[in-house]
Amino acid sequence: MMPLSRAPLWATLPDGRRVVSRRVWFLLFLTPALFALAAALFAGQSLIITASWTRTTGEVVRVYAWEGWNPVDGATTDYSPVFRYEFAPGETTEASTGQSSPNWNFPPGTRRVIYFNPGTKGDVRQDDFEQLWALPATLAGLAAAALVPALIAFARIRRWQRRASATPSA
Numbered sequence: 001m002m003p004l005s006r007a008p009l010w011a012t013l014p015d016g017r018r019v020v021s022r023r024v025w026f027l028l029f030l031t032p033a034l035f036a037l038a039a040a041l042f043a044g045q046s047l048i049i050t051a052s053w054t055r056t057t058g059e060v061v062r063v064y065a066w067e068g069w070n071p072v073d074g075a076t077t078d079y080s081p082v083f084r085y086e087f088a089p090g091e092t093t094e095a096s097t098g099q100s101s102p103n104w105n106f107p108p109g110t111r112r113v114i115y116f117n118p119g120t121k122g123d124v125r126q127d128d129f130e131q132l133w134a135l136p137a138t139l140a141g142l143a144a145a146a147l148v149p150a151l152i153a154f155a156r157i158r159r160w161q162r163r164a165s166a167t168p169s170a
Contacts, residue, residue, distance in 0.1 A: 039136045
């Protein structure tokens with residue numbers, strides 16, 4: 001028997017059967033599975049935020065701006081708003097999301113719905129698709145896109161294996 005480190009990924013045996021290593025099946029679906037797992041983890045994080053953080057209205061007190069770049073728009077100006085909100089009855093505080101976007105240039109005084117972590121000051125998320133759900137949705141789309149060629153390769157390998165049983169060995 002050949003050592004596993006030298007075993008072929010696929011082979012035709014002397015009796016005509018075509019075999020495919022488990023490593024092929026693992027590698028074939030690894031990328032879509034990793035993207036799906038990452039999408040599930042980030043979606044879970046967003047679900048935890050919407051379920052357990054406190055939802056309130058925050059007032060934009062200032063907006064930081066700086067040069068940015070993204071593959072869709074190229075050079076952009078990115079904005080990171082700072083919100084003032086009531087952390088506890090009678091106690092206000094200010095915090096930003098820790099992220100920036102070209103879409104977040106809100107004038108000071110604008111009121112936005114935010115989530116804040118009741119266990120720590122300074123950790124807020126805007127209640128919008130871009131902040132909570134865009135990353136999980138993008139990763140899920142990449143998982144689906146990676147699954148298409150994996151399924152095509154799966155079908156071709158299985159067809160290659162089935163053709164061996166239809167071909168009589170000499």
